[in-house]
Amino acid sequence: MGPFERAEIIAAGSELLTPHRIDTNSLFLTARLNELGVVVGGKCVVGDRKADLALVFRQALERADVVIISGGLGPTADDVTRDAVAEVLERPLEEHADILDTIRERFARRGARMPEINRRQAMVPAGAVPLANAVGTAPGLMIETANRLIVLLPGPPRELRPMFEAFVAPRIARDAGGRMLRRRVVKVTGRSESQVEELSQPVYSTFGASGVEMDTTILAAPGQIELHVSAIGADPAQIDRALDDAVGRLEAAIGSPVFSTDGRALEAVVGDLLRTKGWRVAAAESCTGGGLLSRLTEVPGSSGWVIGGIVAYANDVKIDQLGVPADLIAGHGAVSEPVAQAMAEGVRRKLGADIGVGITGIAGPDGGSPEKPVGTVAIAVCGGTTRARTFLFPGDRDAIRRHATSAALEMMRQDLLGQNL
Numbered sequence: 001m002g003p004f005e006r007a008e009i010i011a012a013g014s015e016l017l018t019p020h021r022i023d024t025n026s027l028f029l030t031a032r033l034n035e036l037g038v039v040v041g042g043k044c045v046v047g048d049r050k051a052d053l054a055l056v057f058r059q060a061l062e063r064a065d066v067v068i069i070s071g072g073l074g075p076t077a078d079d080v081t082r083d084a085v086a087e088v089l090e091r092p093l094e095e096h097a098d099i100l101d102t103i104r105e106r107f108a109r110r111g112a113r114m115p116e117i118n119r120r121q122a123m124v125p126a127g128a129v130p131l132a133n134a135v136g137t138a139p140g141l142m143i144e145t146a147n148r149l150i151v152l153l154p155g156p157p158r159e160l161r162p163m164f165e166a167f168v169a170p171r172i173a174r175d176a177g178g179r180m181l182r183r184r185v186v187k188v189t190g191r192s193e194s195q196v197e198e199l200s201q202p203v204y205s206t207f208g209a210s211g212v213e214m215d216t217t218i219l220a221a222p223g224q225i226e227l228h229v230s231a232i233g234a235d236p237a238q239i240d241r242a243l244d245d246a247v248g249r250l251e252a253a254i255g256s257p258v259f260s261t262d263g264r265a266l267e268a269v270v271g272d273l274l275r276t277k278g279w280r281v282a283a284a285e286s287c288t289g290g291g292l293l294s295r296l297t298e299v300p301g302s303s304g305w306v307i308g309g310i311v312a313y314a315n316d317v318k319i320d321q322l323g324v325p326a327d328l329i330a331g332h333g334a335v336s337e338p339v340a341q342a343m344a345e346g347v348r349r350k351l352g353a354d355i356g357v358g359i360t361g362i363a364g365p366d367g368g369s370p371e372k373p374v375g376t377v378a379i380a381v382c383g384g385t386t387r388a389r390t391f392l393f394p395g396d397r398d399a400i401r402r403h404a405t406s407a408a409l410e411m412m413r414q415d416l417l418g419q420n421l
């Protein structure tokens with residue numbers, strides 16, 4: 001059999017269809033399958049009705065050569081995975097003596113008699129191989145047909161993960177023919193998703209011509225766009241060459257808004273630049289309420305380059321603590337480039353920093369006006385040079401505050417690199 005190329009994942013359990021529980025098993029399984037060179041072609045969550053599970057299982061079998069179902073292996077009547085799989089594969093359920101013994105022993109060790117309903121857990125589709133559960137009672141099951149690998153794993157993540165590592169990963173790797181997947185992430189800021197798509201699509205549409213199977217996806221978050229480039233093949237050197245080439249071409253097409261190709265976050269990139277230059281930063285924040293300093297101090301070692309800051313929400317604080325002239329606020333408004341610049345200069349002077357940042361804006365939902373709608377944020381950085389910009393960020397209050405801290409970090413990065421974009 002194999003190599004296994006496409007997998008489908010089914011998360012079984014009605015509780016996963018409520019707002020209280022989320023299917024995380026498929027995230028773990030997807031990451032591990034990808035590392036083993038298997039692409040996940042689809043996944044779904046299905047409730048505890050046998051007919052529903054049988055239907056999605058039947059469909060998955062048509063599309064994939066590996067189908068993994070998690071959950072529904074317990075002893076109660078709503079644990080229908082074994083029955084649904086037996087029905088679809090047209091294999092009878094048979095009592096498995098070893099499984100029964102293992103479950104009995106587990107109870108006996110705790111000085112208890114096995115409840116009769118646990119017998120259900122020993123009823124398995126004919127030909128299924130039990131996978132020992134080191135942590136719970138429900139054993140996993142592996143079934144191989146002529147051209148499919150079907151794996152049933154218990155729902156609790158702490159039972160599923162070790163079982164996958166012990167039995168499923170080695171089974172897939174054995175037939176993978178050395179295939180593997182590697183991924184690189186190109187991170188971009190200061191550009192919208194459609195701008196990044198426009199610049200990168202002509203480049204990534206030609207990926208894969210070198211014989212390595214490649215895939216590119218775009219992920220957008222407030223203040224940041226990520227291009228995920230993955231390559232699948234059998235030769236690690238060839239995969240790395242293809243990825244190096246792909247990342248280099250994307251960087252060239254997008255230009256300086258690319259801030260990271262090695263996984264580092266924007267605050268880590270800025271931290272590294274500050275450390276290299278031997279500079280220390282201070283920030284005066286209004287609408288972000290300390291969010292910029294929070295991101296900067298997430299980076300280990302940041303005490304080497306972060307001094308601190310002042311959350312200057314009220315105008316009095318801007319005036320009394322940062323020395324922003326009252327008539328500047330009266331003349332331009334608190335949300336303006338001159339005020340942002342005076343905040344940046346004030347906090348730099350007051351805390352004795354090399355680079356100062358000022359952020360003042362309207363995060364909403366109230367407080368907007370026709371001239372300065374919600375989302376208007378003025379940001380100033382005074383470091384190598386002094387510059388101030390006004391942005392109009394989209395989204396709700398959280399998104400606007402996140403955009404503002406990203407834009408401030410990007411202005412710092414440009415200043416530290418001596419760029420003027």
Ligand code: ATP
Binds near residue numbers: 074
């Ligand atoms: P057990 O007999 O050990 O309970 P089981 O296979 O019957 O195993 P379920 O009853 O379906 O497992 O699920 C048990 C618990 O595991 C659920 O309450 C849930 O908290 C967790 N769980 C189930 N499926 C998932 C999933 N896809 N992602 C994350 N957690 C899950």
